[in-house]
Amino acid sequence: MKHTAFLLAAALAASASAPLAAEPKKLLVVSVTKGFRHDSIPTAERVLEQIGKSSGAYTVDYARTDADLAAKMTTAALASYDGVVFASTTGDLPLPDRQGFLDWIASGKAFIGIHAATDTFPGFPPYIAMIGGQFLSHGAQVKVDLLVQDPDHPATKGMANPTSVFDEIYLIKKFDKAKTHTLVALDKQPNEGTPGFFPLVWTREHGKGRVFYTALGHREDVLEADWFKKQLTGGILWAFGKGVPPK
Numbered sequence: 001m002k003h004t005a006f007l008l009a010a011a012l013a014a015s016a017s018a019p020l021a022a023e024p025k026k027l028l029v030v031s032v033t034k035g036f037r038h039d040s041i042p043t044a045e046r047v048l049e050q051i052g053k054s055s056g057a058y059t060v061d062y063a064r065t066d067a068d069l070a071a072k073m074t075t076a077a078l079a080s081y082d083g084v085v086f087a088s089t090t091g092d093l094p095l096p097d098r099q100g101f102l103d104w105i106a107s108g109k110a111f112i113g114i115h116a117a118t119d120t121f122p123g124f125p126p127y128i129a130m131i132g133g134q135f136l137s138h139g140a141q142v143k144v145d146l147l148v149q150d151p152d153h154p155a156t157k158g159m160a161n162p163t164s165v166f167d168e169i170y171l172i173k174k175f176d177k178a179k180t181h182t183l184v185a186l187d188k189q190p191n192e193g194t195p196g197f198f199p200l201v202w203t204r205e206h207g208k209g210r211v212f213y214t215a216l217g218h219r220e221d222v223l224e225a226d227w228f229k230k231q232l233t234g235g236i237l238w239a240f241g242k243g244v245p246p247k
């Protein structure tokens with residue numbers, strides 16, 4: 001635990017070029033699923049809460065049911081949050097106003113997507129454009145070497161390059177290199193080994209909003225790995241506007 005706390009503190013120090021605001025940000029963690037439901041969702045929730053506590057950067061609230069979405073994700077209710085996480089959400093979520101949600105992000109809010117967040121709203125292209133890519137498929141869980149594409153970003157600063165991970169590795173479609181900033185990718189197809197470019201972690205700007213996505217985190221032991229928590233911490237802080245300016 002001490003080691004984890006140290007890494008998180010280091011990530012925070014590395015990414016916070018400006019002093020933290022006195023008031024912690026408010027983060028809404030959404031885990032409603034309309035397709036596949038990951039067993040690792042409670043672990044993702046716990047890790048997100050731990051990072052908020054150890055960094056002091058944010059507090060968490062949860063939207064776990066359709067009723068929660070109806071109550072907490074109207075455009076009026078969203079005004080009380082600074083960011084939203086889609087923690088392995090799947091399918092067409094019954095948001096009160098899905099376009100209003102995207103507009104809320106574009107107004108200068110944070111959006112963080114974990115793993116199946118790209119397997120969400122498959123029939124709503126504006127959401128896919130906002131998150132920057134769409135889940136295509138995955139093969140068997142496999143060990144891959146994650147290649148850091150930008151060692152200076154708060155989410156990847158200090159990350160071993162390569163970093164080996166055993167996880168379910170997504171293939172992504174509708175990804176546009178020109179509209180995203182890739183942080184982590186593979187240089188070969190995870191299950192077949194054929195050469196190519198396979199993005200897994202990226203950021204983008206959505207209007208005045210900031211988007212951080214990681215395709216990793218199917219497995220609980222990945223979600224709880226120090227390097228993953230450090231990456232997620234840096235990504236969340238960046239999305240909240242703490243740390244380096246957008247690029």
Ligand SMILES: [Zn+2]
Nearest residue numbers: 038115168218
């Ligand atoms: Zn998965």
